[in-house]
Amino acid sequence: MSVDSVAFRKTMSRFASGVTVVTARDAAGDPVGLTVSAFASLSLDPPMVLICLNKGCHDLAAFQTGPFVVNVLADDQESLSRRFAGPREARFVDLESDTAENGCPTFAGCLAVIECRTDQVVEGGDHDIVIGTVTALGAREDGLPLLYFGGRYRYLADDGRATT
Numbered sequence: 221m222s223v224d225s226v227a228f229r230k231t232m233s234r235f236a237s238g239v240t241v242v243t244a245r246d247a248a249g250d251p252v253g254l255t256v257s258a259f260a261s262l263s264l265d266p267p268m269v270l271i272c273l274n275k276g277c278h279d280l281a282a283f284q285t286g287p288f289v290v291n292v293l294a295d296d297q298e299s300l301s302r303r304f305a306g307p308r309e310a311r312f313v314d315l316e317s318d319t320a321e322n323g324c325p326t327f328a329g330c331l332a333v334i335e336c337r338t339d340q341v342v343e344g345g346d347h348d349i350v351i352g353t354v355t356a357l358g359a360r361e362d363g364l365p366l367l368y369f370g371g372r373y374r375y376l377a378d379d380g381r382a383t384t
């Protein structure tokens with residue numbers, strides 16, 4: 221059965237995800253980053269995560285080499301997500317950032333900051349799966365996530381319906 225790409229996109233959009241901005245430094249040492257929802261926890265021992273990057277992504281080489289940081293966005297950081305999915309030249313212009321222990325940019329207010337060294341790069345169709353070993357991390361105790369679902373940004377109602 222052949223799968224139509226529009227149907228594939230539509231079907232996958234029914235899977236809700238969080239939103240991250242992944243950052244690294246290019247060969248010249250300049251900061252690079254892009255918005256990524258294809259992020260997952262991979263291994264507990266050792267702690268590892270993965271991100272999936274389009275092979276056409278301009279700064280792919282920086283992530284293939286690493287190190288990199290995964291900045292998990294909070295629900296008031298939609299503008300950061302839009303910025304890092306927009307024109308590359310403007311991404312770090314007039315933007316306050318901090319520097320993680322591994323030298324990559326981080327942003328105040330993120331729900332979590334996960335520092336990685338690139339361990340492995342696996343080809344997956346038109347994307348590369350970049351696997352990182354976690355070298356440092358930090359997380360806020362409070363705050364709610366920015367979500368992406370059905371091709372739109374979404375927000376948790378936090379209405380207490382979640383049960384344990």
Ligand SMILES: Cc1cc2nc3c(=O)[nH]c(=O)nc-3n(C[C@H](O)[C@H](O)[C@H](O)COP(=O)(O)O)c2cc1C
Nearest residue numbers: 254255256257258272273274277278279304305368
């Ligand atoms: C909500 C959202 C999620 C995204 N997730 C991914 C992703 O997981 N992997 C990826 O390669 N691009 C993803 N993108 C697209 C990149 O952020 C965007 O295309 C960016 O321009 C990358 O290409 P460039 O750095 O070469 O411009 C996402 C965009 C948005 C708005």
